[in-house]
Amino acid sequence: MLEVKGLTAGYAGSEVLHGIDLTVKDGEGVIVLGPNGHGKTTLLRAITGLLPPRSGSVLLDEREITRWRPDVIAAAGVVHIPQGDLLFPDMTVLENLVMGAYQRATWSERNQRLGRVYELFPWLKERGRQLARTLSGGERRMLALGRGLMSKAKILLIDEPSLGLAPLTTEQIYASIRRVKESGMAILLADENANHVAGLADRVYLLETGVLVREGPAEKMLQDKALLESYLG
Amino acid sequence: MALGLTLVWGAVRLLNLAHGAIFVVGAYAAYWVTSSLHLPILVALPIGVLAAAAFAYAMHVGFIRPVLGKPGFDNATIIATVGISIAVSAAALLIFNPEYKVVPAVLSGYFIVAGVQITNQGLLVIGTSLALFAVVYFYLTYTRHGMAIRAVSQQQEAASLMSIPVERTYGTVIAISGALAGVAGVLLSPFFFLSPNSGFNPMIQALIVTIFGGLGSIRGALVAGFVLGIFESFVEVYYGVAWAQPGVFVLIILMLILRPNGLFGIGEVRRL
Numbered sequence: 001m002l003e004v005k006g007l008t009a010g011y012a013g014s015e016v017l018h019g020i021d022l023t024v025k026d027g028e029g030v031i032v033l034g035p036n037g038h039g040k041t042t043l044l045r046a047i048t049g050l051l052p053p054r055s056g057s058v059l060l061d062e063r064e065i066t067r068w069r070p071d072v073i074a075a076a077g078v079v080h081i082p083q084g085d086l087l088f089p090d091m092t093v094l095e096n097l098v099m100g101a102y103q104r105a106t107w108s109e110r111n112q113r114l115g116r117v118y119e120l121f122p123w124l125k126e127r128g129r130q131l132a133r134t135l136s137g138g139e140r141r142m143l144a145l146g147r148g149l150m151s152k153a154k155i156l157l158i159d160e161p162s163l164g165l166a167p168l169t170t171e172q173i174y175a176s177i178r179r180v181k182e183s184g185m186a187i188l189l190a191d192e193n194a195n196h197v198a199g200l201a202d203r204v205y206l207l208e209t210g211v212l213v214r215e216g217p218a219e220k221m222l223q224d225k226a227l228l229e230s231y232l233g
Numbered sequence: 234m235a236l237g238l239t240l241v242w243g244a245v246r247l248l249n250l251a252h253g254a255i256f257v258v259g260a261y262a263a264y265w266v267t268s269s270l271h272l273p274i275l276v277a278l279p280i281g282v283l284a285a286a287a288f289a290y291a292m293h294v295g296f297i298r299p300v301l302g303k304p305g306f307d308n309a310t311i312i313a314t315v316g317i318s319i320a321v322s323a324a325a326l327l328i329f330n331p332e333y334k335v336v337p338a339v340l341s342g343y344f345i346v347a348g349v350q351i352t353n354q355g356l357l358v359i360g361t362s363l364a365l366f367a368v369v370y371f372y373l374t375y376t377r378h379g380m381a382i383r384a385v386s387q388q389q390e391a392a393s394l395m396s397i398p399v400e401r402t403y404g405t406v407i408a409i410s411g412a413l414a415g416v417a418g419v420l421l422s423p424f425f426f427l428s429p430n431s432g433f434n435p436m437i438q439a440l441i442v443t444i445f446g447g448l449g450s451i452r453g454a455l456v457a458g459f460v461l462g463i464f465e466s467f468v469e470v471y472y473g474v475a476w477a478q479p480g481v482f483v484l485i486i487l488m489l490i491l492r493p494n495g496l497f498g499i500g501e502v503r504r505l
Contacts, residue, residue, distance in 0.1 A: 050390060074396035086391035088384050099384045102395045107377055151396070 001026050001186055002047075002078065002155050007056035009046035016042040018210045019056065024155060024188050029181050031197045031218070032190045034207030035232055040190035041083050043207070044157045047188075048080040049073045060154070075103055077154030083163065085144035087132040094128035096143055100150030110150065117146040120176050138169035145176065155186040162196060170196060193232055194222050206231050235442035235454040236362075236369060237413035243449030244386040244406045248307070251292060251314035252414055252439065253432025254321035259285035259415030260422040260431060261325055264334050274337045274419075282415035289411020292317055293404050301400060318432070325429035333426030336419065358420050365413060366455045373451070382406055441481065445488055447495030457496055 002024040010016040016039045024030045034040050045051040047058050049070040057066045065073055074080070088096050097117060101110040118125045121142045127135075132143060141161060148156060161177060162170040174196040181187050181200055191197060194204075201218035208231060214221070221227070241249045263281030266272050296313040300306050340353035372379035384392040385402045393399050421435060442461055446453025461481060468480035488495065 048394065050393070069398070070390075070393040071396045071398045074394050080394050082391065082394060086388050086394070088387040088391065090387055091380075091383060095380060095383075099380060099392070099395050099397075102377065102381060102384075102397050147395070 001061055002188065003059040003062075004047060005057050005059070007043070007046055007053050007058065009042055009051055009053045011051075015054070016210050017046060017053075020210075020212055022188075022205060022212060024186050027181075027184050027186055029187045029189070029200050029202045029218075030205065031194075031201040031203070032188070032205045032207050032212075033194055033197075033228070033232060034190075034192065036192055038207050039210040040192070040207055041159055042210075044080060044082075044159050044188070044190055047073075048078055048157060050080070050082075074151065077152060078157065079148045079151050079153035079155070080157045081144050081148045081159065081161075083159040085140045087135075087140055087143060087147070089133035090131060092129050092131055093124055093135070093143060096132050096147050097124065097150055100147035103151065106150065106152050113150050117149050120149070120179060121146050138165055138172070141165060141169075141173055142176070145173070145180075149180065153185065155188060156180065158187065158189045160191055161189070162191065162193075174200065194228055198222060235439040235446070235458055236366060236451065237410035237417075238436075238439050239443045239446070239449055239451060239454040240369065240413070241406060241410045242443065243451070244382050245297075245403050246307075246386075247297060247310050247314075247407075249314050249407075249410070250311060250436070251317040251321070252410070253436030254314075254318040255285050255289050255292075255411045255414040255432070256418040256421075256435055257321055257325060257427075257429065257432040258288045259418030260336055260427050261329060261334075262415075263419040263422070264329070264336050264427055267337055268334070274339050277336075278339065278416075278419050281419040282412050285415025285418060286408045286412035289414070290404055290408040292411075293407040297403070297407065298400055301403065321432075322429040329429070331429065333428050336422035336427055338423035339420065354420070354423055361416065361420060362458070363455075365416065366451065369409075369413075370451060378402075378405065441485060443495075445485055445495055447497040450495065450497035453495055453497035 004020055004022040007020040008015055008017050020043060022030070022032075032040055032043065042051060046053045049068055052067055057064055059065065060076055060078060065076060065078070068076070088099060091099070097114060098110055101107050101113055106113060124143065124146055132140070135143060145161070158177065161173045165173065177187065177189070178200050187200070189197065189200070197218070201222065204216060204218050204221040205212045206214040214227070238249060238252050241247050259281040262284035263274065263277035266277035266280050267274055296317065297310060300309045338354040340357050343350050343352040345351070373383055374380070381392065381397045381402055382405065384395065384397060385399050389399055417435065418432070422431065425431070442457045443454055445461060446455070446457030461484070464484060465477045465481055469477045472480070
């Protein structure tokens with residue numbers, strides 16, 4: 001469903017990604033593993049148009065979406081849960097969730113969609129009137145995920161969901177992502193360690209200095225401790 | 234007037250120094266409809282408002298949108314909006330000549346309460362501004378597009394990930410703000426004579442109100458508008474007209490010392 005071919009991207013003067021080829025099939029869980037600063041965030045940002053790629057192409061269901069505006073890519077169903085959550089700080093929890101359903105088609109069914117997100121994160125319901133800026137780190141992460149799920153996503157791009165969280169909260173977050181995946185959603189997740197991705201990952205890519213150096217089925221790759229250690233330290 | 238300024242600042246972080254020019258565009262459009270087309274002011278009012286909104290939107294397309302998100306956005310837009318102001322007064326001078334024009338009031342007549350003369354038009358202005366505050370507040374709080382405006386102002390990148398078109402949303406804000414300036418232009422012009430520079434004083438007052446209430450705060454603009462208006466009249470009555478302006482400035486200076494972000498200031502961190 002999502003296909004990335006020869007993607008290069010970077011910031012003024014320096015190229016970060018040097019020709020990435022990657023695919024995610026329907027309902028598949030794909031993990032990009034790589035140490036910090038090797039281009040995981042850049043890869044997700046280039047796919048969703050926040051950082052227009054320099055060359056290469058991105059296809060969604062065989063349709064070229066390279067260099068579309070981020071809002072158009074999101075509307076097409078590629079939904080990015082960004083690093084740092086990027087909540088709307090002075091909106092309430094409920095308002096944040098509702099913004100996830102901004103698209104005309106989802107706006108009219110936002111109440112049903114809220115129900116589904118509340119099933120995943122029941123606490124969001126009682127805290128609806130609280131301002132997003134007053135939430136704890138773990139709560140923010142869950143809200144960001146819930147907000148993404150309010151849209152009619154075909155695939156979720158999730159950027160390092162464990163970043164800055166306590167171990168227990170991290171477990172909770174991954175458990176909920178696993179449930180989302182079990183509901184049939186395709187997921188492309190970037191992470192810097194392989195501790196939590198079991199049961200979520202079907203396939204794993206290893207990213208090193210802007211190049212995907214290895215690719216393989218999750219059960220094989222995640223077993224190979226020596227390989228993971230040499231790449232991720 | 235202040236509502237429009239604060240809206241654009243709150244949402245786009247654009248200090249719109251052409252706000253007075255937009256006010257003048259609305260007022261002259263209404264004047265032209267009443268004097269050349271001989272239509273009643275009630276027809277001229279919506280036309281003036283539309284003209285102001287269209288002008289503001291054109292300004293967005295021509296001068297704001299091209300520099301959105303670029304470094305130097307602040308300086309570029311301040312200079313561009315000052316330039317637009319100068320161009321508008323020059324154009325008004327060429328088209329309508331420098332003579333003072335009269336825009337008819339929507340309501341005539343007055344009544345006297347406790348020895349103070351209150352014009353019906355004055356009441357209309359107060360009623361309209363209260364109503365517009367309520368409408369804008371409702372729009373931003375409860376509607377899809379209004380909430381999108383707040384989302385864009387608080388976290389632009391996340392807003393685009395929610396499939397909100399950022400640039401178009403900015404255009405909407407600027408057009409709404411233009412319409413508000415247009416309403417002010419048409420309804421306030423009967424209180425003084427319309428000239429190419431008529432927009433300057435209302436804009437300075439709107440700026441003062443906006444700063445006093447807290448840049449970007451809608452509630453602040455409403456409260457500050459009334460507080461400053463009443464304070465000014467109070468000084469006029471008890472200390473003489475000459476002290477009104479200095480009095481307001483003293484109040485502003487005190488305010489900026491005590492609460493640098495204004496009454497309900499949202500400062501750098503908080504937004505709409």
